[in-house]
Amino acid sequence: MQISRLFQIIYILLEKGTTTANELAERFEVSVRTIYRDVEALSQAGIPIYTSQGKGGGISLTDKFILNKSLLSEKEQDEILLALQSLSAVRYPEFDEVLSKLSVLFMKSNVNWIEVDFSSWGSEQRQKEIFSLLKNTILEQRVIAFSYFSAAGEKSERLVAPMKLLFKNKSWYLQGYCLHRMACRTFKITRMSDVRVIGDSSAYEFKQEQMTTAAPNDSAEIKIPLKLKISAAGAYRVYDDFDEKDITKNENGSYTVNVVMPGGEWIYNYLFSFGPLLEVIEPQNIRFEMAARIKDLMGKYAI
Known part of the structure; x- marks a missing residue:
């Protein structure tokens, strides 16, 4: 919590110029003594922050102070902003607000050079x-x-x-x-x-x-080695779905893919998503099950 409060104090000072310890204490619901400890921590971190007495006095930053020269390198700033932009891509207001504030702190005007789209469900x-x-x-x-x-x-x-x-x-x-x-x-x-x-x-x-990277279908203990043949027309799926090291391009333009995938009902839906572009070569039990399901499907559409 303290780290977050320290960043917010810097942001407030950059925005307002000067504020008092009482105002900050009330805002963050802490004691004035805590605020002065925060000021001391910022000073020790190299932030040019100071206090002044009398009318119009309070807590301030040195004129023309820029956060990026004192606390974080240019690369670190970019990494933080990129991470926030990635989170912001799922369209949640709190991430946009943090991104906006840190952009001001880092004196960065162009923070929209990348867009990350996390696809379908995030829009619902x-x-x-x-x-x-x-x-x-x-x-x-x-x-x-x-x-x-x-x-x-x-x-x-x-x-x-x-x-x-x-x-x-x-x-x-x-x-x-x-x-x-x-x-x-x-x-x-x-x-x-x-x-x-x-x-x-x-x-x-x-x-x-x-935590382990369990299979999405709760079948983490089942791993199936597959040998697939995909026609030349399916090239766009081959390089989208499989690692290059698992792909062999054949002389006729088709592809052979050797890959290990988690087992379960989902695997048949996945393989069928290739339509006529894909043929399961191995293992035989998956090949036979695919054939049985195709036969059942044909029965439903028999003329």
């Missing part, structure tokens, strides 16, 4: 609300309850201590410690509903280092 109001709630529960170490639909369409009730929000493969996920399964799990946010905060996590013993 309900998902925005879930995102904001999850963000706060992670920062405040709260426990949440919610209903969850698996990739197979099965509904279950979950009790989770959230740890991290993850954006992966065009979708948002929540990583957390599931208190029902007593293990770390990853949940696709679009499959979560009726999300509610039920308490803090102080009663539960778990460590963040326990």
